Amino acid sequence: MVPSNYNSTLGCGLIDFMSLNNFSQFNNIPNSDGRYLDLIMSNFPGVDVSEPLELLSRLDCKHPNLLVTLQKTNFQPKKRTDHNFYRANYEEIASDLECIDWVERFSSCSNANEMVTKFYDELRLIIDRSVPKRRPSKSKNHKWFSRTLIKLLSEKNKLRNRYRKYGNPRDKFEHDLLRSRCHKLIDKCYSDKY
Known part of the structure; x- marks a missing residue:
């Protein structure tokens, strides 16, 4: 099912949204007016969209009941x-960017949007060639933790480990002070974020 209403800005907006997200419309069951009001979109x-044999709710002629079936896929x-x-x-x-003949690359473009798209395509290719990739490290901390809080928590853990190792009462006292400060700072960071 391909949308075809290019005459209205709303229709064009829907078509652009579907194209941007690589969506297709699967509902091919019209209502009593021969229109498709209930869209089933997926990328x-x-x-599979069909009419159910048993009705789960009362029948509405403007919005017919639909049975949507998805094939099981091993999504990774x-x-x-x-x-x-x-x-x-x-x-x-820098060398790769200097070697590009931008006048020649943009000569086939009919507007500025096509030029920007072509520029970003070239830039992505250069970045993929010249910049190594890495897996992002998983942080044990919440996103709303401040740098100060993270540093304070690290110091607190060091003191706890030192107290466990040596049993010095001064380490226990400093650990308890830092723990109290951490609790206050956690509350402050959380309330600042939310």
Whole structure:
């Protein structure tokens, strides 16, 4: 089912949204007016829309009951990688950018949007070649933790480990003080964020 209403801004907006997210519309069951009001959109194949044999709710002629069936797929989430710009080869990036004949590259473009798209495509290729990738490290801390709080928690853990190892009462006293400060700072960081 391909949308075809290009005459209204709302229709164009829906079509742009579907294109941007690689969505397809799967509902091919019209209502009593011959229109498709209930859209079933997905960006993966294997969606089947049919009329159910048994009704779960009362029948509405403007919104017919639909049975949506999804094929079982073994979906494996992509392992996310980030570019490690600290180890990038910036000389190579600069050299690659200087070698590009931008006038020639943009000559086939009819507007500024196409030029921007072409520029970003070239830039992505250069970055993929010159910047190594890494797996992002999983942080044990919440996103709302401040740097000060993270440092304080680290100090508190060091004191706890030192007290366990040597049994010095002074380490226990300092640990308890830091723990109290950590609790107050956690409350402050949380309330600042939320």
